[in-house]
Amino acid sequence: MAITLKDVALRAGVSRSAVSRTFTEGASVSEGTRKKVKKAAEELGYRPNALASSLTTGRTKLIGLVSDNFRNPIFLEVFDLFTRGLQERGLRPLLVNLSGQKDPAQSLQMLQTYSVDAVIVASSTLPPSFAEAFRDAGVPVVNSFGRHTTNPNVHVVGIDNVECGRMAARALIDHGYRKVAFLGGPVEATSTQDRFAGFREVIRATPGVSQTHSYAAQYSFEAGYAEMQNCIANGPAEAYFCGDDVLSVGALSAAKAAGLGVPDQLGIIGLNDMEMAGWNNISLTTIHQPIRQIIASSIELVTAMLNDSTRYPEARLFPCHIVERGTLRRT
Template sequence: MADGAVGATRRKRQGTSNGKTTLREVAEHAGVSPAAVSRAFTPGSPISDALRARVIEAAEGLGYRPNRMAAGLAGGRSGLVGIVADGFADPGLLDLLDHATRAMKGHGLIPILLNSEGQESFEDIQRIVHDYGIEALLLLSPGLSRRFVQGVQKSGIRYAHAFEAHSADPAAAQAGVRDILAARLAAATFAERGYVAPAMIAGPEGTRHFREPANGFTTTLDRLGLPNRVVHAESWSPDAGARAMAGLLAQGACDAVFCASDTLAIGALGAVRAAGRAVPEDIGLIGYDDLAASAWPEIDLSTIAFPRAEIARYCVDFLARLRDDPSLKPEAFVAEPLLVERSTLRSARV
């Protein structure tokens, strides 16, 4: 019967049915068991090609789509992955979000956006993961505390981590540029361009990305016999960058500044100009991120690229593979820091 009359149920219920075809109806129309329908839609399930074909045909005829919530409940595979993000003032996040969501779509994964701005503790996130049967977490947040990351680690929740890249024996899947290498590159570049007193504006204290790049920066410069110093910005905003730069300028004695992010560098750039100093002659500037805005002619910032597209894709692909093979070992994708040459750096001495 084409009208799909289902065995009389005692009462009409609302549920999420939404007037949509259910697995049971497909089973009846195809003349198979419900289990067969389920198997037909589950890759790797034990089912013959013939049976599967029959099911698929009936399903298409009825416009059937498995209800993922029910599948998640029954089988634990909701297809939901939580994107933990903060730093909503940094356009780089938007880019990451764009790439990550596109990659997820390719894997049939659905992104839940977990805004961890402010003091979202790991426990809060963990609760949501439980409440919704979220399968994995994608950490897209540079501002995550060590405590948070350790919490995720211990919880056993699957995850991948952008903004983290320790090539040796990673504790979890991660992808990123190694901050220390970026900092070394910046330091070496300043030296090569003839700057003699480089400084660094690092991110706010307490961030996981603070110590490593600062070390890379000072160590390299020490080795080259150049003076150097590191100050912190109070946040990642351009304003914070401008204030830090103003402070550096007030103390004199610096002619090049590496900023831990492009947002910081953009603020610093404004501060340098406001102080009547010339970029890149008086002051050289290197950012870190290569935001779209950094390429605008008004900004035109020399910076170290952070390959957001590759990193987002790598993390999502890893999560998708992990889903098919839970025994997968953590891996790291380490991108090389790359200098994007624009106008805030003197050219190399010839």
């Protein structure tokens, strides 16, 4: 078995309390005993047991990181930023792969079993009710990349997807396209719905511009490819606002395969500005989503909630902007 408090106490010739106190910030121990204890601990290779201490302190420093999309390269960046940010603050990400499991009950139960201090739901597709289930169970939760509602009862950090839809519509119009379309992610995803709502709003308000829409089965390359093939078969629009970058890349690929010239015959604008969008064999014009800031802010919020779990829910929205590359005509 591993070295415990008792072993160290015995060796240092002090009580277990003394050992415990030297390892807890701000406890009252004299310099002398601290030294003795440190020395004994060092010699024995003592590692405090975080789980045992969580039993009395009520803090595990475990953070549930829940995601439902492991196919979209943007999430690799998301995991990178989350894991690093959490680690820097001494928090540990317990990763949960929803893999299609839309019901929060199971993951909630599991995360409760492991007494996570908080949960980050990193998803732009799950409805607010998902994160709310955690809050209702008394688990502090932040919904990163989630839907912003006017009266949130759960913390949301992300972007205004409706506004992004508007932005995309304006961009297509400004670049001279008149027959435009929305090629969304799955219809049940909140981000799809919101982006489309904003998009349609602007198009409808603009005379002389027509609009169609369709949905890909998921946010993935294949789904984007397949749906663009469909569109082409049915007579393509002049330009597409794709639900996100990975769909855009799929759509782009289908367009090229069909011999359609991008951006002249067919324009595409994506959303996310994932790393790959800048690769010069892709060069996707897209709406930049500030994921670094969103994640940094999510982590700040989580740490704040650890100290005050009754914190009033807030929505933190970050502005997006268009990054012009090669998939929309020059104006």
